[in-house]
Amino acid sequence: MVIEIFTLVLIVSTIAAALAALLVVSEHFISNYGPCQLTINEERKLTVQGGRSLLSTLQEQKIFIPSACGGRGTCGVCKVKVLDGGGAVLPTETPFLTKEDLQEGVRLSCQVKIRKDMAIEIPRALFQIRQFKCRCSRIEDLTYDMKRFHFELVNPDTIQFVAGQYVQLKCPKYKGNNEEVYRAYSIASDPKENQAIDLIIRRAPKGICTTWCFDYLKEGDPVEITGPYGEFHLSDTQAPMVFVAGGSGMAPFVSILWHMKNTASKREAVYFFGGNSARDLCLSEQMEQFSRDLPTFTFVPVVAKPEPESGWKGQTGLVTEAVSRHYKDLSGHEGYLCGSPGMIDAAIAVFEGLGMTAGKIYYDKFV
Ligand SMILES: Cc1cc2nc3c(=O)[nH]c(=O)nc-3n(C[C@H](O)[C@H](O)[C@H](O)COP(=O)(O)OP(=O)(O)OC[C@H]3O[C@@H](n4cnc5c(N)ncnc54)[C@H](O)[C@@H]3O)c2cc1C
Ligand code: FES
Incomplete structure (x- = not known):
């Protein structure tokens, strides 16, 4: 009886391992689209590796599209006009796309995968968004679940932002988190002080980035942000x-x-x-x-x-x-x-x- 159970467990485990291996191999071949040409605004031509999202491919090329939810398909702000090569609109995109967006070929760049040559159009202003290497120089408790992080800018060493805008913080891999992710955080400091920024971060239970911020990030550590992003700022009226x-x-x-x-x-x-x-x-x-x-x-x-x-x-x-x-x-x-x-x-x-x-x-x- 014991031998029979042991044999059964062995057979099931072998089949499961074989299926897992098959999945890894097929994923490698299916998502290996080889080099593709990405044309931006009809003038810039880049050769990129196919298989990844348009958002992360652009990010690799140091072109930062606002992506408040970090590519999870929940914010709808990562819109880019795809002129050619985007494939069919996905169900994950439709809740965020208006009739006009659909007519003009606007897509969510975090959902569109580069599978072949693609042509896109993006506003020139986005080329101004930068990646900043920083040093986390101070961490203060504000409440039991909120901290204020002070990041000194290292390279570039200054940032220009409008009060109300946000940055995206890169959360690296750490024990229990196997992928780099970006999350949006509003800048919480004086826009005149352009050599450092403050972020106020609230712990999200089991959240990937906030767990890193609260449990792993220490004063003196290097951090990376991109930005500034966003249209949330005071209007120029005098209305109360x-x-x-x-x-x-x-x-x-x-x-x-x-x-x-x-x-x-x-x-x-x-x-x-x-x-x-x-x-x-x-x-x-x-x-x-x-x-x-x-x-x-x-x-x-x-x-x-x-x-x-x-x-x-x-x-x-x-x-x-x-x-x-x-x-x-x-x-x-x-x-x-x-x-x-x-x-x-x-x-x-x-x-x-x-x-x-x-x-x-x-x-x-x-x-
Ligand atoms: C423009 C903008 C500005 C922002 N500014 C700030 C700011 O100034 N300060 C701030 O604290 N936050 C801010 N946020 C929110 C911030 O970007 C993050 O969303 C937040 O910190 C959580 O990130 P996380 O990686 O820790 O959590 P995530 O890993 O993204 O998870 C979020 C929550 O969902 C739960 N969850 C995740 N996956 C699942 C699942 N499969 N099933 C069930 N539950 C799940 C997690 O347990 C967690 O509680 C801002 C967001 C935007 C869009
Ligand atoms: S980054 Fe939020 S929907 Fe694409």
């Missing part, structure tokens, strides 16, 4: 503003408030910052300092469920409820939102319910 954020959604507002301070802005801005409990709030002192420096700025921290022992005396409930309590009419205001998609969708509904038009609502969803 409502800011809403939760958790690490704080990051771009730090930079925006520095910008307002640097330009002695007189725009009215009320910033509702939400946390589940009092221990989710951070940077209160810095926000109080901004309130003193900017007479037209008000900071309103809101705690959904304050723990009795916290002694919380501020506003309670959802951050969106605090907005509804504060305003009767937002038709003349602009709204700026940053954080989880759920919070942003809820805040947009509240803004629109109070008369703010969609064109005056700006946001970065942390997908």
